[in-house]
Amino acid sequence: MPSETQESEWRNRIVQGDCLSALKGMPPNSVDLIVTSPPYADSRKSTYGGIHPDKYVEWFLPIAAELRRVLKPEGSFVLNIKEKAVNGERHTYVIELILELKKQGWLWTEEYLWHKKNCAPGKWPNRFRDSWERCLHFNKQKAFAMYQEAVMVPMGDWAKKRLQNLSETDKIRDTSKAGSGFGKNVSNWLERDMAYPTNVLHLATECANKNHSAAYPEDLPAWFIKLFTQPGDLVLDPFLGSGTTCVAAKKLGRDYLGIEIKEEYFQLAQAQVSQHFSSQK
């Protein structure tokens, strides 16, 4: 960790260390977006020092307070998380966390979903395979940065047909509408082969043939990075893992800052990001 708290020291770096300590060294109001997938409760205890579900909220809250401090007022915080099933029930630490984060001052703006196209197989007597995770969206204030056009998607089939066969009367009608001042955005209609997405991301999980267990597809942080930042903005992941968030940010021309406590993952993350640089040049 650098001892200076100048902003330039906190850009395009991967820091090894405890994220709470590292965050405390950072200047306030300097991050545009936080995207992270924290260690899951009790899972992979051997590899990551799992947190017991009953202790999860109290473990996370001090970190969240620091995240709130370093985030810009118009910034966003996206938390990818899913509660485990414990003793046949869904544990409540995630929803308790939402309530506590609100007490901390966070606004719970939205709950996006990651609907996994392919999820781990398995069979249990009391439940099916879990194919979704929460992407909780928090803010410091009601007015925050959002660039919706950056994530538009092609429209449904019907639109293609419509646009192909756009009749003369249709065109005339649209024009006259605009002329009379009612249809304020003709361009919207004419250029309309793209639509805004919904709050569900339907992405596949990353394939397993990489030499790390990144259960977080690059498309996930990439989507939120496009949606909530512009090129040159700073993206923070306090639980970097194998580096996915930083790679996504760099590929999109954003600055990144990753924090990772485990030596092994820290090395891996550095390698992933460097690899991208070299392949770029």
Add this chain to the structure above:
Amino acid sequence: MPSETQESEWRNRIVQGDCLSALKGMPPNSVDLIVTSPPYADSRKSTYGGIHPDKYVEWFLPIAAELRRVLKPEGSFVLNIKEKAVNGERHTYVIELILELKKQGWLWTEEYLWHKKNCAPGKWPNRFRDSWERCLHFNKQKAFAMYQEAVMVPMGDWAKKRLQNLSETDKIRDTSKAGSGFGKNVSNWLERDMAYPTNVLHLATECANKNHSAAYPEDLPAWFIKLFTQPGDLVLDPFLGSGTTCVAAKKLGRDYLGIEIKEEYFQLAQAQVSQHFSSQK
């Protein structure tokens, strides 16, 4: 409402009245499955007497206590619900309700999702269209009835490719085999091509062109009815609305009980169910 509390009085009927009062007249441990979509907070205030978001939990809890009383020990309770956006934030009444239901003794077994294929349009500066709702699954005890085979689905790409590559003669042969009742082999193949679903239901909302506004596609209760009951079991919907749950139950050979307070919806629900009867005969 009947004054008797004999079980036969509470099967294959639609009751008009306040659901809390009606439930209190019911015998305990008599229902196999409760599937319902209660009036959403503050919505349809004009037509349904909307409940204020801040009062939602306290309004729902006494009803939930009665539901728990009438549910069989091995029964399930599926609650389709989604929180509103209030003042730019997602309201917390749904997650507070989960915590309170647990205090009441319910087990929060799972959270299924309804991922809507088509969701309401709209554009806002701070969020996208909401295309999902929660289907919270609660139980009285850890061991409950679940018939997973009843909701198996055709397998994914692997099966599709196989079917694509089948020659026409193969298809005909397979079809005729199946149709003629031969072929344990065929059924084996079919079973191999079937997989257990996940905890996400990807269904379209019912379209508006019907003469009632059932914003609850019949496939949704039907799926849970198949999953958690057997023919002859009793399915309860304490907020019946236009009757969708009862129609789904009856079509699947289950007994039903619907409770609806609004005269208009009560009439509509009765009509819907009768219509199904007559078209059956």
Add this chain to the structure above:
DNA sequence: GTTCCGCATGAATCGATAG
């Protein structure tokens, strides 16, 4: 009898305006 196209219609939400 098909296929195609036009159209109305939402379990929505926000911001502005009015009381």
Add this chain to the structure above:
DNA sequence: ACTATCGATTCATGCGGAA
């Protein structure tokens, strides 16, 4: 300052009429 109402925005779906 707080609540109530209204207009604007937006797109997948299925019906009905047309080709």
